Amino acid sequence: MLSKERNERLTRVGKGTPLGELLRRYWYPIAFAHELDDWPVKKVRLLGEDLVLYRDGSGNLGLLHELCPHRRASLVYGPVEEVGIRCGYHGWLFDHTGRCLEQPAEPKEATFKERVTTTAYRVEELGGMLWAYLGPEPAPLLPRYDVFVMDGLRDVGHCVLPVNFMQIMENAVDPTHVEWLHGRYFRFLQERTGAKAGRTFQGRHVKIAFDVFEHGIIKRRLLEGQTEEDDDWKVGHPLVFPYMMRVGGGGAHQMQIRVPIDDETTWFVLYTCHDPGGVELPPHGDRLVTYEIPWLDERGNHIVDYIEGQDIMAWVTQGRIADRTKEHLGKGDAGIAVLRRLVFENIAKVERGEDPLGVIRDPAKNVRIDLPCERNKFGAGDDFIVEWIEGGFARYSPQKDDILALYRRAQEARKVGVGA
Template sequence: MTLSAELNEKLSRVGPGTSCGDLMRRYWHPIAANAELTQQSTKRVRILGEDLVLYEDRSGRLGLLEEPCAHRRVSLFYGIPEQAGLRCPYHGWMYDATGQCVEQPAEPPASNFKDKVKILAYPVQEMGGLIWAYLGPAPAPLLPRYDEFVWEDAVRSIAAAVLPINWLQAMENSLDATHVEWLHGYYGGYVQAVENGREFDGTSSASGRRHHVRIGFDVWERGILKRRIEEGGSEADDDWRVGHTVVFPYMLGNPTLQIRVPIDDTHTWHIWYTATRPGVPVPPQDPVPFIEMPWRHENGEVITNFVDGQDIMAWVTQGEIARRDLERLGQSDVGIILFRQVLQEQIERVERGDDPMNVLRDPAKNAVIELPRERVHHGNRRQLERAYGRHDSDDGSNGRDAARAGGRLMPSESRELLRRLRQEAASRGIGPIDSPDFEIVPIRAVTADLA
């Protein structure tokens, strides 16, 4: 499915009034880690092409307002958090979390001018150490309580990076099953050889995979489930039997949640979110440890000696918005084609006035939303355990080394806490908690035999 330039624009652009922007505004988006408000009570937020200010007032309530004050257009990023709102530093106008102006100190006491002034404001909620916002029409749907965000007794960590790409490039990568053989296997082996000063002999890296002989993709109520059979494998393997979750519209699941938040048409806030249940009680993490993920060398080139850096290289070098009208897709690209079809279908649902897929409004279905999780990933449980931070060789090395070994960047506070709790669990003969198996109900499915 080579897209026309016109359709590529429709599926990519997310600003106000665009087709995909209208779709994306039907979902809650993470806009900050709660740790980011510990040093300063305001944060600039750009999301879906809108410039906003997130703040926490002195009572602990969160608010999200358009950045300029309605009076003289001064930035509210410099505003002063008060007991019940945010005060502009220029003339003291104060706004509550609904955007209503509630004080204008320089106006006469009897004036009702403030009652006529209201700026744009959006609802926000905190969940799992992230702050989420909804920018769409009322009534807002429920904020989905996906398992890792709400599990009890889980060690959590958050890493993030601003990438100069359109959000769709990162999401399509999650539907590209076979890239792991070459990007993370063959190319990863080449990078390791160069880094270690040896001649590349064609050996894949530790992140390499066996050749894919069959791939499949099931559309279900939460998104798309990605399945694969590699050489020597079968349908009994978790990679096919359980599958790998892509949560519509912007998240890849298991073992680390990857969330692709559209900042605007050409920038994405990419989040790596990890929650691990060691099997013993976990003390509160308030705030959840957060770190900016390094992905560039000092010369500006992408760091490619770890899996996520290799993905970033592929996304960034496609350009700010990939030229899908110039692509040549083959049989192994059925997952990418399917995701584009689903995305177009959901845009059309919104255009008809309907809710798109995976919008939740029934509280009974939102207590804890469990997602499918493989226990054995690419035929290797140890890789999955390393990614969860469970492996004995997790020695506190820096994030890039841990990632190259199959894990993800994790702040040192979470790493140390997880190590201590894992040792406690081992001393008591307790293993990490696995998610239960469950069957999805597919809406439709596509497969491709690649042997």
């Protein structure tokens, strides 16, 4: 169990809260870049702040406080101009730095506009997504993690969940849930409904370990029948502090992103880059293939016949903010204790005026950040990727068949290569 006060400290993301101040030292994806091609203005909520995101006629990306400082109407319903966005109500115009450029109803000689600004935040584009930084200056670099800059067939599933992001992060350092939630429970469903349970998720955990490193926590698992030379133990995969997890296997490279919208809401994004190697990638444009993942059925019950749906069930049923004063952690939950400790340690770092874990300021270290991630996941070889796609969120992808075909071609190419 955790005390009520510590649970608050661990979960509240708003401005001025200890965790909120820590989280404001990192960049967050807030939209897919193509969304602004379709419509140049988007309402965004991040870390409890209501914002308006836009791209103006000059290509400037702006992220401003949603409400106009004049009469507090929403800027979401205003026109973008060559420079800036204009409030739809009385025409006040703001640029992406928050300066007020025009107040059409005021006398021309008035200096009122020079005395008015609005809150403005930095926005950058990376990997087909738009990222925001809500913290103090100087802003750190937007980390160029491998998944966002590598070549490959990109496929992005996402959904908004009514849950605090920390519950999802705790799942990232909870290896044993795999054999139960995605193993035993999936088999149970298979026996009764015919849902196809992946064989590769059934392995029994013998040992788990967690190592803090410069980008977060490396999670390791040793499954029955494996040795410490197997990828799952020797390499593992990381929780990327404080809100992502790098995972993958068999040619799939994925970043699971858990964006804290507010205390009780999270944007869950599964950003995958498929590159099995040895075959030419199919042509794909700059526009990301994105799609929403369903997680409730028409009766309001959780959809649990795929891996992420099972995870979502667990996170959401814990409550919007899990009551950790009533939990009972055991030895198998050691990773959760390590994560929580790391959060507390880094809150204190920020309070001392230091950069927290994972903040990058050296451009030489940010060309491409390759994160450790096992390739032979669960020791399952080629079986893993097929089961991961068929039994996971990618079943909803509009390009699922193309992805599976890519892996089939790669497997055939390897067979030919071996036989040659």
